[in-house]
Amino acid sequence: MFSKDSLYLHGLNLLPQFGPARLALLAGRFRSFKDAFTANEGALLSAGLDAELVKAFLTLRDKIDLSAETEKLAQEQISIVSFRDANYPKLLLEIPKFPPILYYRGRMDEAEELCIAVVGTRQITNYGRTVVPQLVEPIVDSGAVIVSGMAFGVDSASHEIAVKKNRRTIAVLGGGLDEKSLYPKHHALLAKRIVDTGGALISEYPVGTPNFKQNFVARNRIISGLSVATLIIECDLQSGTLITAKHALDQNRNVYAVPGPIYSPQSQGPNNLIKMGAKLITNANDILEDLNLETLPAQQEAQNNFGDTKEESAILKLLSYEPLIINELIKQSGLPPSQVTSALTFLEMKGRIKNLGGQQYILSR
Secondary structure, rough: OHHHHHHHHHHHHHOOOOHHHHHHHHHOOOOOOOEEEEEEEEHHHHOOOHHHHHHHHHHHHHOOOOOHHHHHHHHHOOEEEEEEOOOOHHHHOOOOOOOOOEEEEEEOOOOOEEEEEEOOOOOOOOHHHHHHHHHHHHHHHHOOEEEOOOOOHHHHHHHHHHHHEEEEEEEEOOEEEEEEEOOHHHHHHHHHHHHHHOOEEEOOOOOOOOOHHHHHHHHHHHHOOOOOEEEEEEEOOOOOHHHHHHHHHOOOOOEOOOOOOOOHHHHHHHHHHOOOOOOEEHHHHHHHHOOOOOOOOOOHHHHHHHOOOOOOOOOOOOOOOOEEEHHHHHHHHOOOOHHHHHHHHHHHHHEEEEEEEOOEEEOOO
16 A cells, blocks of 8 residues: 555654645655654754754654554555655656655556646536537547546536546545545545546545645645646636646646637636637647647537438537527527427437527537
8 A cells, every 4th residue: 555664754744834845855854754753853953844843743743653544544545655656646746846745545556647637617607518528538538647626617527527438537635535534525426436447536635634725725736747738628817727727837837728708707717828828729639739649530510410300400500519599599590499499309319419508509529
């Protein structure tokens, strides 16, 4: 599950005040994490820690039972990887303040896998719901691993696409990975499916860590740090998604953004990123070509625009991936309302179109 020395790193990480920078400091001053964990006060002070921090750690250390910690991690099926281990993600080592320790559930055995982060708003719109599968499915089919934060909206929709295809995806969380701390609770089943399909849940926080707001800001650097590129799909100007984009830029990673309606608050973030230099993305091949991945054959336009009846064909020619209300379909097709309604019903039953509610329709993929 993990090496003995990684267990001592876990012991050090149980003091929240240490953080990535101080853990890295200790790693540089001691030959092993065991030496750091068992060091006396003088050695810790000489390593560069201040007196109050040393006192806090020594008090905590007296209460830590590493055998009990091992059992706790095993019960929750949580493993540990340290930055010194061969399976620690190579790209993550390149970022400022990389996490010296990662906890994970699932599989983390490929240090150099190609990952692409997909993040966005929790308040996803119908436009976003249409865009996510159009872009994420081809990326998954190309063999890339989707990395996101398992939040509502764009994040969970992206993970769902991967698990439905039985493909690996990684969710980076902002708290402990134990069942009690898992957040959001609503996505407990999604978390299980991610693990069951060969993916992983990862966090830099030990068992029992609450999901504090500041944790999500910190975890965003891991989402972008694991990935060669970050794709932004819908977010407003106050969204934490933009923090992930900033981390990606600071880490010298590619940032892609999906443009959206200029009056939509959820498109202000991506649109602004595009003005600042992010690459505008309108289809998955834009990303695949940019990253020198194998592009996918162009889909047949509107599923050949042919239906089983002339009325269905007329409707398919009018529909796209932008919602269109039924009144517009009646107006533009010139068909009687009853025929339009009947054609829509049959097309929906055949899986050719989607009803978004509010009498709005789009093409299915």
